[in-house]
Amino acid sequence: MNNQKRKEILTRLRDDNPEPTTELNFSNPFELLVAVTLSAQATDVSVNKATDKLFPVANTPQAIYDLGVDGLKQYIKTIGLYNSKAENVIKACRMLLDLHGGEVPESREALEALPGVGRKTANVVLNTAFGWPTIAVDTHIFRVSNRTKFAMGKNVDLVEQKLLKVVPAEFKVDVHHWLILLGRYICVARKPKCNACIIEDLCEFKEKTS
Template structure:
Protein backbone atom coordinates (compact mmCIF):
# COMPACT_ATOMS: atom_id res chain seq x y z
CA UNK A 1 0.00 0.00 0.00
CA UNK A 2 1.45 3.36 -0.98
CA UNK A 3 2.08 6.23 1.43
CA UNK A 4 -0.91 8.27 0.27
CA UNK A 5 -3.32 5.41 0.92
CA UNK A 6 -1.69 4.69 4.30
CA UNK A 7 -2.19 8.31 5.30
CA UNK A 8 -5.85 8.20 4.26
CA UNK A 9 -6.39 4.85 5.98
CA UNK A 10 -5.14 6.06 9.36
CA UNK A 11 -6.96 9.36 9.03
CA UNK A 12 -10.23 7.45 8.62
CA UNK A 13 -9.47 5.04 11.48
CA UNK A 14 -8.62 7.96 13.75
CA UNK A 15 -11.98 9.59 13.00
CA UNK A 16 -13.85 6.33 13.57
CA UNK A 17 -11.97 5.55 16.80
CA UNK A 18 -11.41 8.93 18.49
CA UNK A 19 -10.12 7.46 21.77
CA UNK A 20 -7.96 4.48 20.84
CA UNK A 21 -6.81 2.72 24.00
CA UNK A 22 -6.54 -0.69 25.60
CA UNK A 23 -9.68 -2.47 26.79
CA UNK A 24 -7.80 -3.98 29.71
CA UNK A 25 -8.66 -2.41 33.06
CA UNK A 26 -5.75 -1.16 35.16
CA UNK A 27 -4.78 1.68 37.49
CA UNK A 28 -0.99 1.33 37.49
CA UNK A 29 1.80 0.24 35.17
CA UNK A 30 2.26 -2.91 37.25
CA UNK A 31 -1.43 -3.80 36.94
CA UNK A 32 -1.21 -3.27 33.18
CA UNK A 33 1.82 -5.55 32.97
CA UNK A 34 0.05 -8.33 34.85
CA UNK A 35 -3.10 -7.91 32.75
CA UNK A 36 -1.15 -8.09 29.49
CA UNK A 37 0.71 -11.22 30.63
CA UNK A 38 -2.65 -12.79 31.48
CA UNK A 39 -4.19 -11.75 28.16
CA UNK A 40 -2.08 -14.10 26.04
CA UNK A 41 -4.53 -16.45 24.29
CA UNK A 42 -7.36 -15.01 26.38
CA UNK A 43 -9.94 -12.28 25.87
CA UNK A 44 -9.65 -8.89 27.53
CA UNK A 45 -13.11 -9.46 28.99
CA UNK A 46 -12.03 -12.64 30.75
CA UNK A 47 -8.86 -10.97 32.03
CA UNK A 48 -10.78 -7.97 33.38
CA UNK A 49 -13.19 -10.25 35.20
CA UNK A 50 -10.32 -12.02 36.94
CA UNK A 51 -8.15 -8.98 37.67
CA UNK A 52 -11.04 -7.05 39.17
CA UNK A 53 -10.94 -9.45 42.12
CA UNK A 54 -7.18 -10.06 42.03
CA UNK A 55 -6.18 -6.39 42.09
CA UNK A 56 -8.62 -5.70 44.92
CA UNK A 57 -6.44 -7.87 47.19
CA UNK A 58 -3.05 -7.80 45.45
CA UNK A 59 -1.87 -5.15 43.00
CA UNK A 60 1.84 -4.86 43.82
CA UNK A 61 4.69 -7.34 43.36
CA UNK A 62 4.95 -7.77 47.11
CA UNK A 63 1.23 -8.43 47.54
CA UNK A 64 1.12 -11.00 44.74
CA UNK A 65 4.15 -12.80 46.21
CA UNK A 66 2.32 -12.87 49.52
CA UNK A 67 -0.57 -14.68 47.83
CA UNK A 68 1.81 -17.40 46.66
CA UNK A 69 1.48 -19.34 43.45
CA UNK A 70 -1.53 -21.35 44.63
CA UNK A 71 -3.30 -18.24 45.88
CA UNK A 72 -2.66 -16.49 42.58
CA UNK A 73 -3.95 -19.48 40.62
CA UNK A 74 -7.18 -19.35 42.57
CA UNK A 75 -7.78 -15.81 41.28
CA UNK A 76 -6.87 -16.47 37.64
CA UNK A 77 -8.10 -20.03 37.13
CA UNK A 78 -10.83 -18.88 34.74
CA UNK A 79 -8.16 -17.71 32.29
CA UNK A 80 -6.53 -20.03 29.77
CA UNK A 81 -3.03 -21.34 30.59
CA UNK A 82 -3.41 -20.06 34.14
CA UNK A 83 -0.92 -22.55 35.61
CA UNK A 84 2.02 -21.40 33.52
CA UNK A 85 0.91 -17.77 33.78
CA UNK A 86 0.87 -17.98 37.58
CA UNK A 87 4.37 -19.44 37.61
CA UNK A 88 5.63 -16.67 35.33
CA UNK A 89 3.93 -13.90 37.30
CA UNK A 90 5.43 -15.07 40.59
CA UNK A 91 8.88 -15.12 38.98
CA UNK A 92 8.23 -11.74 37.38
CA UNK A 93 7.33 -10.21 40.74
CA UNK A 94 10.51 -11.56 42.30
CA UNK A 95 12.53 -10.06 39.45
CA UNK A 96 10.87 -6.66 39.80
CA UNK A 97 11.67 -6.54 43.51
CA UNK A 98 15.21 -7.85 43.18
CA UNK A 99 16.28 -5.84 40.13
CA UNK A 100 13.95 -2.86 39.79
CA UNK A 101 12.88 -1.84 43.31
CA UNK A 102 9.42 -3.19 42.55
CA UNK A 103 8.92 -0.86 39.58
CA UNK A 104 8.20 -1.82 35.96
CA UNK A 105 11.24 -0.95 33.82
CA UNK A 106 10.94 1.28 30.75
CA UNK A 107 13.38 -0.38 28.35
CA UNK A 108 12.64 -3.21 25.94
CA UNK A 109 15.62 -5.29 27.05
CA UNK A 110 14.67 -5.08 30.73
CA UNK A 111 11.02 -5.85 30.01
CA UNK A 112 11.83 -8.85 27.82
CA UNK A 113 14.11 -10.21 30.56
CA UNK A 114 11.06 -10.59 32.84
CA UNK A 115 9.37 -13.99 33.10
CA UNK A 116 6.42 -14.33 30.74
CA UNK A 117 7.22 -11.11 28.86
CA UNK A 118 7.97 -11.39 25.15
CA UNK A 119 8.31 -8.77 22.46
CA UNK A 120 4.55 -8.27 22.05
CA UNK A 121 3.96 -7.70 25.76
CA UNK A 122 6.98 -5.38 25.97
CA UNK A 123 5.63 -3.34 23.05
CA UNK A 124 2.24 -2.97 24.74
CA UNK A 125 3.83 -1.72 27.96
CA UNK A 126 6.20 0.63 26.15
CA UNK A 127 3.31 2.07 24.13
CA UNK A 128 0.44 2.17 26.60
CA UNK A 129 2.27 2.86 29.86
CA UNK A 130 5.27 4.86 28.71
CA UNK A 131 4.09 6.54 25.51
CA UNK A 132 6.57 4.98 23.09
CA UNK A 133 5.48 4.70 19.46
CA UNK A 134 5.67 0.90 19.39
CA UNK A 135 3.26 -1.50 17.72
CA UNK A 136 2.51 -4.85 19.35
CA UNK A 137 1.46 -7.24 16.60
CA UNK A 138 -1.19 -9.64 17.85
CA UNK A 139 -3.42 -11.94 15.79
CA UNK A 140 -5.82 -9.07 14.93
CA UNK A 141 -3.11 -6.73 13.71
CA UNK A 142 -1.27 -9.50 11.85
CA UNK A 143 -4.48 -10.41 10.02
CA UNK A 144 -5.45 -6.82 9.24
CA UNK A 145 -1.97 -5.81 8.05
CA UNK A 146 -1.87 -8.69 5.59
CA UNK A 147 -5.52 -8.65 4.52
CA UNK A 148 -5.67 -4.94 3.74
CA UNK A 149 -2.25 -4.80 2.09
CA UNK A 150 -1.16 -2.21 4.65
CA UNK A 151 1.96 -4.06 5.81
CA UNK A 152 2.17 -7.63 4.51
CA UNK A 153 4.53 -10.08 6.18
CA UNK A 154 4.86 -13.81 6.78
CA UNK A 155 5.88 -13.43 10.43
CA UNK A 156 4.80 -11.24 13.33
CA UNK A 157 8.20 -9.55 13.37
CA UNK A 158 8.09 -8.90 9.63
CA UNK A 159 4.68 -7.25 9.99
CA UNK A 160 5.91 -5.16 12.92
CA UNK A 161 8.86 -3.88 10.91
CA UNK A 162 6.62 -3.25 7.89
CA UNK A 163 4.19 -1.25 10.02
CA UNK A 164 7.02 0.84 11.44
CA UNK A 165 7.79 1.89 7.88
CA UNK A 166 4.19 2.25 6.69
CA UNK A 167 2.46 4.12 9.53
CA UNK A 168 2.59 7.92 9.13
CA UNK A 169 4.49 9.61 11.95
CA UNK A 170 1.47 11.48 13.33
CA UNK A 171 -0.40 8.20 13.90
CA UNK A 172 2.43 6.01 15.25
CA UNK A 173 1.55 6.53 18.91
CA UNK A 174 -2.07 5.40 18.39
CA UNK A 175 -1.54 2.93 15.53
CA UNK A 176 -1.44 -0.13 17.78
CA UNK A 177 -4.84 0.53 19.31
CA UNK A 178 -6.42 1.83 16.11
CA UNK A 179 -5.49 -1.39 14.31
CA UNK A 180 -6.31 -3.81 17.12
CA UNK A 181 -9.75 -2.31 17.75
CA UNK A 182 -10.58 -2.26 14.05
CA UNK A 183 -9.40 -5.86 13.72
CA UNK A 184 -11.31 -6.97 16.79
CA UNK A 185 -14.67 -5.48 15.88
CA UNK A 186 -14.76 -4.86 12.11
CA UNK A 187 -12.01 -6.71 10.23
CA UNK A 188 -12.81 -9.95 12.02
CA UNK A 189 -11.23 -13.29 11.21
CA UNK A 190 -14.00 -15.40 9.69
CA UNK A 191 -16.36 -12.81 8.29
CA UNK A 192 -15.03 -9.27 8.10
CA UNK A 193 -17.72 -6.59 8.20
CA UNK A 194 -16.65 -4.95 4.95
CA UNK A 195 -19.98 -3.18 4.50
CA UNK A 196 -19.44 -1.36 7.81
CA UNK A 197 -15.74 -0.70 7.28
CA UNK A 198 -14.60 2.92 7.07
CA UNK A 199 -11.47 1.92 5.12
CA UNK A 200 -13.16 -0.46 2.66
CA UNK A 201 -12.40 1.87 -0.25
CA UNK A 202 -8.69 1.79 0.59
CA UNK A 203 -8.41 -1.86 1.60
CA UNK A 204 -6.79 -4.13 -0.99
CA UNK A 205 -8.55 -7.30 0.16
CA UNK A 206 -9.98 -8.97 -2.94
CA UNK A 207 -12.67 -11.04 -1.24
CA UNK A 208 -14.67 -8.35 0.55
CA UNK A 209 -17.87 -9.60 2.10
CA UNK A 210 -21.04 -8.35 0.40
CA UNK A 211 -23.58 -6.12 2.09
CA UNK A 212 -26.41 -8.05 3.71
CA UNK A 213 -29.84 -6.99 2.44
Protein backbone atom coordinates in the same frame (compact mmCIF):
# COMPACT_ATOMS: atom_id res chain seq x y z
CA MET B 1 -0.50 -0.16 -0.99
CA ASN B 2 0.91 3.34 -1.41
CA ASN B 3 1.68 5.73 1.44
CA GLN B 4 -1.03 8.20 0.45
CA LYS B 5 -3.69 5.54 0.89
CA ARG B 6 -2.13 4.41 4.17
CA LYS B 7 -2.27 7.95 5.53
CA GLU B 8 -5.93 8.28 4.56
CA ILE B 9 -6.72 5.00 6.34
CA LEU B 10 -4.98 6.16 9.49
CA THR B 11 -6.62 9.58 9.34
CA ARG B 12 -10.08 7.99 9.18
CA LEU B 13 -9.28 5.65 12.06
CA ARG B 14 -8.02 8.61 14.12
CA ASP B 15 -11.05 10.73 13.32
CA ASP B 16 -13.32 7.86 14.38
CA ASN B 17 -11.40 7.17 17.62
CA PRO B 18 -9.06 10.03 18.59
CA GLU B 19 -7.92 8.58 21.93
CA PRO B 20 -7.83 4.79 21.66
CA THR B 21 -6.54 2.56 24.43
CA THR B 22 -6.43 -1.07 25.45
CA GLU B 23 -9.61 -2.86 26.51
CA LEU B 24 -7.74 -4.41 29.42
CA ASN B 25 -8.60 -2.84 32.78
CA PHE B 26 -5.61 -1.27 34.55
CA SER B 27 -4.72 1.78 36.63
CA ASN B 28 -0.91 1.69 36.66
CA PRO B 29 1.97 0.16 34.67
CA PHE B 30 2.22 -2.89 36.94
CA GLU B 31 -1.46 -3.76 36.57
CA LEU B 32 -1.06 -3.42 32.81
CA LEU B 33 1.99 -5.69 32.81
CA VAL B 34 0.11 -8.38 34.74
CA ALA B 35 -3.01 -8.05 32.58
CA VAL B 36 -1.09 -8.31 29.31
CA THR B 37 0.88 -11.30 30.61
CA LEU B 38 -2.39 -13.02 31.51
CA SER B 39 -3.97 -12.16 28.14
CA ALA B 40 -1.76 -14.50 26.08
CA GLN B 41 -4.12 -16.91 24.28
CA ALA B 42 -7.03 -15.49 26.29
CA THR B 43 -9.63 -12.80 25.69
CA ASP B 44 -9.47 -9.36 27.29
CA VAL B 45 -12.95 -10.01 28.71
CA SER B 46 -11.79 -13.12 30.57
CA VAL B 47 -8.70 -11.32 31.88
CA ASN B 48 -10.75 -8.35 33.10
CA LYS B 49 -13.12 -10.65 34.99
CA ALA B 50 -10.13 -12.11 36.85
CA THR B 51 -8.20 -8.90 37.47
CA ASP B 52 -11.31 -7.03 38.60
CA LYS B 53 -11.22 -9.38 41.60
CA LEU B 54 -7.43 -9.63 41.90
CA PHE B 55 -6.34 -6.00 41.74
CA PRO B 56 -8.49 -4.70 44.63
CA VAL B 57 -6.76 -7.33 46.79
CA ALA B 58 -3.24 -7.17 45.31
CA ASN B 59 -1.96 -4.74 42.69
CA THR B 60 1.74 -4.32 43.54
CA PRO B 61 4.65 -6.72 43.01
CA GLN B 62 4.96 -7.27 46.75
CA ALA B 63 1.25 -7.88 47.31
CA ILE B 64 0.96 -10.38 44.47
CA TYR B 65 4.23 -12.07 45.44
CA ASP B 66 2.84 -12.47 48.97
CA LEU B 67 -0.16 -14.34 47.53
CA GLY B 68 2.18 -17.03 46.25
CA VAL B 69 1.59 -19.20 43.21
CA ASP B 70 -1.34 -21.11 44.71
CA GLY B 71 -2.95 -17.95 46.05
CA LEU B 72 -2.69 -16.21 42.68
CA LYS B 73 -4.16 -19.23 40.90
CA GLN B 74 -7.39 -18.82 42.85
CA TYR B 75 -7.94 -15.47 41.13
CA ILE B 76 -6.89 -16.41 37.60
CA LYS B 77 -7.99 -20.06 37.28
CA THR B 78 -10.71 -19.09 34.79
CA ILE B 79 -8.02 -17.95 32.33
CA GLY B 80 -6.34 -20.38 29.93
CA LEU B 81 -2.83 -21.58 30.85
CA TYR B 82 -3.33 -20.18 34.36
CA ASN B 83 -0.84 -22.57 35.98
CA SER B 84 2.17 -21.40 33.99
CA LYS B 85 0.95 -17.80 34.01
CA ALA B 86 0.72 -17.79 37.81
CA GLU B 87 4.28 -19.07 38.09
CA ASN B 88 5.56 -16.49 35.62
CA VAL B 89 3.79 -13.58 37.32
CA ILE B 90 5.16 -14.57 40.74
CA LYS B 91 8.69 -14.88 39.33
CA ALA B 92 8.31 -11.54 37.56
CA CYS B 93 7.18 -9.91 40.81
CA ARG B 94 10.27 -11.24 42.56
CA MET B 95 12.50 -9.80 39.82
CA LEU B 96 10.73 -6.44 39.94
CA LEU B 97 11.30 -6.30 43.70
CA ASP B 98 14.93 -7.44 43.54
CA LEU B 99 16.10 -5.56 40.45
CA HIS B 100 13.79 -2.59 39.93
CA GLY B 101 12.65 -1.40 43.35
CA GLY B 102 9.15 -2.76 42.76
CA GLU B 103 8.63 -0.55 39.71
CA VAL B 104 7.94 -1.56 36.10
CA PRO B 105 11.07 -0.64 34.12
CA GLU B 106 10.70 1.62 31.09
CA SER B 107 13.14 -0.51 29.13
CA ARG B 108 12.52 -3.13 26.47
CA GLU B 109 15.52 -5.21 27.56
CA ALA B 110 14.48 -5.19 31.21
CA LEU B 111 10.86 -6.01 30.38
CA GLU B 112 11.75 -8.90 28.08
CA ALA B 113 13.97 -10.34 30.83
CA LEU B 114 10.88 -10.89 32.98
CA PRO B 115 9.33 -14.41 32.92
CA GLY B 116 6.31 -14.58 30.63
CA VAL B 117 7.13 -11.29 28.90
CA GLY B 118 8.00 -11.44 25.21
CA ARG B 119 8.38 -8.75 22.61
CA LYS B 120 4.64 -8.29 22.11
CA THR B 121 3.94 -7.81 25.82
CA ALA B 122 6.89 -5.44 26.17
CA ASN B 123 5.61 -3.43 23.21
CA VAL B 124 2.15 -3.10 24.77
CA VAL B 125 3.55 -1.94 28.12
CA LEU B 126 5.98 0.53 26.53
CA ASN B 127 3.24 1.90 24.29
CA THR B 128 0.25 2.00 26.62
CA ALA B 129 1.93 2.71 29.96
CA PHE B 130 4.79 4.92 28.78
CA GLY B 131 3.65 6.33 25.43
CA TRP B 132 6.39 4.81 23.29
CA PRO B 133 5.69 4.59 19.51
CA THR B 134 5.91 0.79 19.59
CA ILE B 135 3.58 -1.50 17.66
CA ALA B 136 2.65 -4.83 19.22
CA VAL B 137 1.51 -7.24 16.51
CA ASP B 138 -1.02 -9.82 17.66
CA THR B 139 -3.22 -12.10 15.56
CA HIS B 140 -5.70 -9.27 14.86
CA ILE B 141 -3.07 -6.82 13.65
CA PHE B 142 -1.32 -9.54 11.65
CA ARG B 143 -4.59 -10.41 9.90
CA VAL B 144 -5.68 -6.82 9.24
CA SER B 145 -2.25 -5.74 8.00
CA ASN B 146 -2.05 -8.60 5.51
CA ARG B 147 -5.70 -8.70 4.45
CA THR B 148 -5.91 -4.99 3.69
CA LYS B 149 -2.36 -5.06 2.25
CA PHE B 150 -1.51 -2.15 4.55
CA ALA B 151 1.69 -3.87 5.76
CA MET B 152 2.23 -7.40 4.53
CA GLY B 153 4.54 -9.95 6.10
CA LYS B 154 4.81 -13.71 6.58
CA ASN B 155 5.13 -13.50 10.37
CA VAL B 156 4.43 -11.04 13.19
CA ASP B 157 8.01 -9.77 13.31
CA LEU B 158 8.00 -8.88 9.61
CA VAL B 159 4.63 -7.16 9.92
CA GLU B 160 5.91 -5.16 12.89
CA GLN B 161 8.99 -4.09 10.93
CA LYS B 162 6.83 -3.05 7.96
CA LEU B 163 4.40 -1.11 10.13
CA LEU B 164 7.23 0.74 11.86
CA LYS B 165 8.55 1.66 8.41
CA VAL B 166 5.32 2.81 6.72
CA VAL B 167 3.28 4.36 9.56
CA PRO B 168 3.96 8.12 9.85
CA ALA B 169 5.24 9.32 13.22
CA GLU B 170 2.01 11.19 14.03
CA PHE B 171 0.06 7.90 14.07
CA LYS B 172 2.60 5.50 15.61
CA VAL B 173 1.54 5.74 19.26
CA ASP B 174 -2.10 4.87 18.48
CA VAL B 175 -1.99 2.61 15.41
CA HIS B 176 -1.64 -0.54 17.54
CA HIS B 177 -5.01 0.13 19.20
CA TRP B 178 -6.83 1.13 16.00
CA LEU B 179 -5.77 -2.02 14.15
CA ILE B 180 -6.59 -4.32 17.06
CA LEU B 181 -10.09 -2.85 17.41
CA LEU B 182 -10.63 -3.05 13.65
CA GLY B 183 -9.60 -6.71 13.67
CA ARG B 184 -11.54 -7.58 16.80
CA TYR B 185 -14.89 -6.10 15.76
CA ILE B 186 -14.97 -5.44 12.00
CA CYS B 187 -12.19 -7.21 10.09
CA VAL B 188 -12.88 -10.49 11.89
CA ALA B 189 -11.24 -13.75 10.90
CA ARG B 190 -13.95 -15.81 9.21
CA LYS B 191 -16.19 -13.24 7.56
CA PRO B 192 -15.09 -9.61 7.76
CA LYS B 193 -17.89 -7.05 8.11
CA CYS B 194 -16.76 -5.02 5.11
CA ASN B 195 -20.03 -3.11 4.72
CA ALA B 196 -19.60 -1.75 8.27
CA CYS B 197 -15.95 -0.77 7.77
CA ILE B 198 -14.95 2.90 7.54
CA ILE B 199 -11.97 2.06 5.32
CA GLU B 200 -13.71 -0.38 2.96
CA ASP B 201 -13.08 1.76 -0.13
CA LEU B 202 -9.37 2.06 0.72
CA CYS B 203 -8.76 -1.56 1.71
CA GLU B 204 -7.18 -3.75 -0.99
CA PHE B 205 -8.78 -7.03 0.12
CA LYS B 206 -10.26 -8.48 -3.07
CA GLU B 207 -12.88 -10.80 -1.58
CA LYS B 208 -14.93 -8.18 0.26
CA THR B 209 -18.23 -9.24 1.81
CA SER B 210 -21.40 -7.42 0.88
